[in-house]
Amino acid sequence: MRQIVLDTETTGLDPLQGDRIIEVAAVELVNLLPTGATFHRLVHPERDIPAEATRVHGFTNADLEGKPRFAEIVQDLLAFLGDAPIIAHNAPFDFGFLDAELLRCGLPPLDRARMVDSLALAKQRYPGMPNSLDALCRRLGVDNSMRTAHNAILDCRLLAQVYLELMGGKQPGFELAATLAAGGAAVAAGEAVEWTPLPIPVPEESAAAHRAFLAAKVKDALWLKPPFAEGQG
Incomplete structure (x- = not known):
């Protein structure tokens, strides 16, 4: 346009x-x-x-x-x-x-x-x-x-x-906005909406450093206990 x-x-x-x-x-x-x-x-x-x-x-x-x-x-x-x-x-x-x-x-x-x-x-x-x-x-x-x-x-x-x-403060035609709008309409109508997860890969070295940091700084953390800790590696 x-x-x-x-x-x-x-x-x-x-x-x-x-x-x-x-x-x-x-x-x-x-x-x-x-x-x-x-x-x-x-x-x-x-x-x-x-x-x-x-x-x-x-x-x-x-x-x-x-x-x-x-x-x-x-x-x-x-x-x-x-x-x-x-x-x-x-x-x-x-x-x-x-x-x-x-x-x-x-x-x-x-x-x-x-x-x-x-x-x-x-x-x-x-x-x-x-x-x-x-x-x-x-x-x-x-x-x-x-x-x-x-x-x-x-x-x-x-x-x-x-x-x-x-004109509304936003650029028309953004695909993300259209996708979200369509998903919101489907949820409102009671329809199932399939979302594709987009996991962000974290290098094991960074994950280990993060776990060590939390262990040193946060005692008795809830997210390290079941059921939250299930599946954590």
Whole structure:
């Protein structure tokens, strides 16, 4: 199960008013866990960055001098996204900006069926509570101490951890979990369950040293008396 966690930083809040993407980052998940594959680009917005936006993410016009335009990175971004579901916190915001940039490039918008809004998921799980990324990190025990400003790649990595917790805190598909679940269901139904013992071989030298240690340290030990001692060698 491949998914992509995505985040953008922008010059403002409304792409319809000419605000542009200045940073885009994505982290690949397989079975809810990061694979280590990432996409991260700074983008020249082809316009000035307002001071109030700089106070949020820290980027200035000078920081983006010489960076590629969105049209220059769009094919690499789309290749990384593939056809996987895209997870974002307040996803309509990021999708709106990406769609505006794709339109400028003469490309179709992203399929909304791919959109997974982690903010909506958090509101369902914690109704009436603060559900910003920082609030969720604190609530779910995700270390966000390095997050002193908005940063797309860092936010993606934090959101990947938050999303795992929102989805139950465990990776799906573990065979052991499935086996235990099946065994538990069989026991509950009164069926016999056959378990295969997996003994751990102990070298005789180690076993003898252990027996000697117990004999010296523990007097009159119950497990050395019948019936517990039966079969011990």
